[in-house]
Amino acid sequence: MALLEVKDLKMYYQTLRGQVKAVDSVSFEIEKGKALGIAGESGCGKSSMAITVLRLLPGNGHILGGEVRMDGLDLLSMSEEAFRKAIRWSRISMIFQGAMNALNPVHRVGNQIVEAILTHEDVSRQEAVDRARRLLDMVGISPRRFNDYPHEFSGGMKQRAVIAMALACNPDLVIADEPTTALDVMVQAQVLRAIQDLREKLALSMMLITHDLSVIAQTCDDVAIMYAGRIVEYGTATEVYKKPLHPYSMGLVSAFPNIAADKSPVRSVPGFPPNLVSPPEGCRFHPRCPLADDRCKTEEPASIEVGGNHHSVACHKVDVTAGGIDIWV
Amino acid sequence: MGVVATGEQAAGAWTGDVVLRVVDLVKHFPIRRGLIQSLRGGPVPAVRAVDGISFDVRKGEIFGVVGESGCGKTTMGRTILRLIEPQSGHILFEGRDLLALPSNEMKRLRRKMQIVFQDPYESMNPRLDVYRIISEPLRIQGVVKDGHEAVDLVSQALVDVEMTPPEEYIYRYPHELSGGQRQRIAVARALVLNPDFIVADEPVSMLDVSIRGEILNLMLRLAKEKGVTFVYITHDLATARHICDRIGVMYLGKMVEEGNTEDIVKFPLHPYTRALLNAVLIPDPSKRGLQSVMAGEVPNPVNPPSGCRLHPRCPVMKDICREKEPEIIERERGHKVACHFA
Numbered sequence: 001m002a003l004l005e006v007k008d009l010k011m012y013y014q015t016l017r018g019q020v021k022a023v024d025s026v027s028f029e030i031e032k033g034k035a036l037g038i039a040g041e042s043g044c045g046k047s048s049m050a051i052t053v054l055r056l057l058p059g060n061g062h063i064l065g066g067e068v069r070m071d072g073l074d075l076l077s078m079s080e081e082a083f084r085k086a087i088r089w090s091r092i093s094m095i096f097q098g099a100m101n102a103l104n105p106v107h108r109v110g111n112q113i114v115e116a117i118l119t120h121e122d123v124s125r126q127e128a129v130d131r132a133r134r135l136l137d138m139v140g141i142s143p144r145r146f147n148d149y150p151h152e153f154s155g156g157m158k159q160r161a162v163i164a165m166a167l168a169c170n171p172d173l174v175i176a177d178e179p180t181t182a183l184d185v186m187v188q189a190q191v192l193r194a195i196q197d198l199r200e201k202l203a204l205s206m207m208l209i210t211h212d213l214s215v216i217a218q219t220c221d222d223v224a225i226m227y228a229g230r231i232v233e234y235g236t237a238t239e240v241y242k243k244p245l246h247p248y249s250m251g252l253v254s255a256f257p258n259i260a261a262d263k264s265p266v267r268s269v270p271g272f273p274p275n276l277v278s279p280p281e282g283c284r285f286h287p288r289c290p291l292a293d294d295r296c297k298t299e300e301p302a303s304i305e306v307g308g309n310h311h312s313v314a315c316h317k318v319d320v321t322a323g324g325i326d327i328w329v
Numbered sequence: 330m331g332v333v334a335t336g337e338q339a340a341g342a343w344t345g346d347v348v349l350r351v352v353d354l355v356k357h358f359p360i361r362r363g364l365i366q367s368l369r370g371g372p373v374p375a376v377r378a379v380d381g382i383s384f385d386v387r388k389g390e391i392f393g394v395v396g397e398s399g400c401g402k403t404t405m406g407r408t409i410l411r412l413i414e415p416q417s418g419h420i421l422f423e424g425r426d427l428l429a430l431p432s433n434e435m436k437r438l439r440r441k442m443q444i445v446f447q448d449p450y451e452s453m454n455p456r457l458d459v460y461r462i463i464s465e466p467l468r469i470q471g472v473v474k475d476g477h478e479a480v481d482l483v484s485q486a487l488v489d490v491e492m493t494p495p496e497e498y499i500y501r502y503p504h505e506l507s508g509g510q511r512q513r514i515a516v517a518r519a520l521v522l523n524p525d526f527i528v529a530d531e532p533v534s535m536l537d538v539s540i541r542g543e544i545l546n547l548m549l550r551l552a553k554e555k556g557v558t559f560v561y562i563t564h565d566l567a568t569a570r571h572i573c574d575r576i577g578v579m580y581l582g583k584m585v586e587e588g589n590t591e592d593i594v595k596f597p598l599h600p601y602t603r604a605l606l607n608a609v610l611i612p613d614p615s616k617r618g619l620q621s622v623m624a625g626e627v628p629n630p631v632n633p634p635s636g637c638r639l640h641p642r643c644p645v646m647k648d649i650c651r652e653k654e655p656e657i658i659e660r661e662r663g664h665k666v667a668c669h670f671a
Contacts, residue, residue, distance in 0.1 A: 155398075218614075218619055266541075
């Protein structure tokens with residue numbers, strides 16, 4: 001059984017303009033110790049999905065269907081009280097987007113981690129302090145800096161401190177929402193390296209959300225490509241990078257300059273993501289898709305499995321894309 | 330490169346296709362001291378953002394300036410347009426020393442020199458529509474006589490950045506546009522005066538990766554088809570490699586390596602350039618390379634390390650690196666490096 005199973009999950013925001021279909025029938029699984037990368041443009045619903053799993057939705061966000069199970073346990077039907085006690089932070093924790101601003105500027109960094117431990121576990125303060133020092137050490141920050149304030153840390157150190165906080169209660173699964181987006185290349189590589197080492201050491205599972213496919217390529221086992229609230233392609237990272245089958249994934253993969261390969265033209269996916277209040281009929285990608293025909297405009301493609309390794313794709317034109325043609329010239 | 334005393338001397342070895350020559354550019358930002366410290370005297374501490382940088386940019390090329398945050402690349406970019414006044418050095422644009430120009434002539438020259446800022450959300454006035462944003466330089470420079478002429482030029486600039494048909498966008502406001510479209514507006518604003526030279530300061534770092542290609546390819550096209558010269562400032566060697574003809578690598582206010590793009594990417598000579606290349610993430614799961622990441626962060630530019638500024642982080646450091654600062658020397662044709670062991 002997978003550690004986390006998400007099935008047909010639907011979460012809509014109620015707004016004055018209508019329902020925003022941020023997460024619309026999304027299904028995926030994360031095995032123990034594995035990392036799943038979720039890739040997509042801004043506004044495709046990837047962050048909404050993360051806060052749905054952790055049940056941190058704002059007042060206007062409603063889960064309208066589907067299941068989220070952890071070790072078979074139904075997380076959506078639990079009471080908030082039980083979820084907070086048994087799941088949030090102790091089993092699933094999160095590294096938030098813009099984590100550098102997630103630290104409270106008027107509290108010492110170490111104490112903020114201690115606070116996270118004491119809120120969720122029944123341990124003495126001294127034990128919590130000891131563990132916080134170990135956590136800082138684990139993410140590569142000297143425990144001597146326990147009493148520093150966030151402004152005394154550099155951007156990369158703040159990010160590491162937030163990672164330490166996410167690990168405070170020994171979770172099984174960490175959701176990392178754009179953990180390195182605001183960081184410089186060098187610091188980004190250092191932070192990803194730290195995350196990678198910790199995952200190996202602690203056998204952590206991870207769900208990593210980013211718009212940057214190269215981050216997923218370097219850290220994840222599986223990848224799900226999201227577009228307009230749906231997963232359009234899903235499979236092992238190796239397979240999706242080598243042979244993307246959805247036109248959108250093909251565009252994303254070729255949008256990355258690869259410094260290790262010969263120089264090749266960088267593509268872009270023209271246009272922008274649709275408004276999720278009234279997404280396009282049929283395949284949601286059809287207005288931007290160079291292969292779209294009449295069927296794509298009316299009939300929504302179901303996700304079908306292609307080849308082994310649970311590689312699946314939702315596109316009517318798979319027979320064309322599987323031919324390996326270059327559609328984004 | 331030797332020290333050049335005057336602007337005229339610096340212009341001495343002027344070759345035809347060089348558009349911009351920067352010679353020993355220095356910009357230090359003094360730090361405010363408290364009363365007690367200032368009474369104690371001593372030199373005023375300063376952030377040494379740009380600390381003696383020289384390079385040439387040739388006509389129609391894209392010159393990449395690459396480095397981590399805090400290496401002084403943005404300050405350098407603004408200084409060469411005189412948006413920030415440097416302490417010393419020379420900036421020669423088409424053979425004239427910008428720092429010696431009176432302000433009215435500098436203003437006239439600005440028609441030829443433009444900038445695209447990093448953040449497309451903060452670099453435009455939200456209360457102006459696209460027409461007013463793009464036509465503002467025209468009004469400031471007194472280029473157009475009436476509104477009709479301005480509409481034509483603005484439309485042309487929109488066509489140049491592939492925002493067609495222009496009528497559809499010209500009266501929109503920034504909040505009605507996506508990030509990529511805003512950045513195109515920022516490029517159109519820089520293009521409307523038909524400049525020869527544009528400083529592009531991290532123009533794609535705030536954009537989603539799927540649309541970065543559009544802006545990069547646009548710059549490439551402007552350089553190759555219209556002969557516009559660019560200085561492209563970025564922390565990302567992968568995008569720099571894609572569009573730049575030559576690349577300069579900066580560390581703590583100094584240029585540490587400079588050369589043709591493929592030389593820099595394939596045969597880097599400086600340990601810092603190698604570290605930057607290692608830090609670039611490769612979008613290929615079969616080539617994972619996070620093992621050899623350089624540790625540490627850019628030190629405080631108020632008190633840069635002695636000798637070679639990289640020495641506390643450098644994997645090949647020896648005693649000499651602590652004591653003696655390496656000069657930037659041409660090792661191979663067109664490939665310069667500042668390292669004792671390159």
